[in-house]
Amino acid sequence: MSSVNLEPQDLPEPAASNHGKTRAAWVLNTAIVVGGTAIGVGIAFDRHLLTWIGAGICVLGLIAGAVLRALGHGQPLK
Numbered sequence: 001m002s003s004v005n006l007e008p009q010d011l012p013e014p015a016a017s018n019h020g021k022t023r024a025a026w027v028l029n030t031a032i033v034v035g036g037t038a039i040g041v042g043i044a045f046d047r048h049l050l051t052w053i054g055a056g057i058c059v060l061g062l063i064a065g066a067v068l069r070a071l072g073h074g075q076p077l078k
Contacts, residue, residue, distance in 0.1 A: 018075065022068075022069075022073060022074045022075055023068055023073040023074070024065050024066075024068035024069045024073045024074030024075075025065070025074065025075070027061065027064050027065055027068055028061050028062065028064065028065030028068075030061070031057055031058060031060060031061020031062075031064065031065070032058055032061050032062075034054075034057055034061075035054045035055065035056070035057030035058035035061060036054065036058065037054070038050055038051070038053055038054030038057060039051050039054035039055060039058075040054075041054075042054055
């Protein structure tokens, strides 16, 4: 038994129904996975160019996700 007593007003707001299912989220996550994989392979095989290309893909993914969210393809701001 827990000694913590939470009241309904203490709970956070529930996530929106489209949380993580937006175009901006998919683009961002895909870019991070592809870029991270390229970074990992570049480090494992000592290929500095591939490592930097992976880092560039991650940065471009962050930018693309932010732009798509600003254009209305992401989770709306409260």
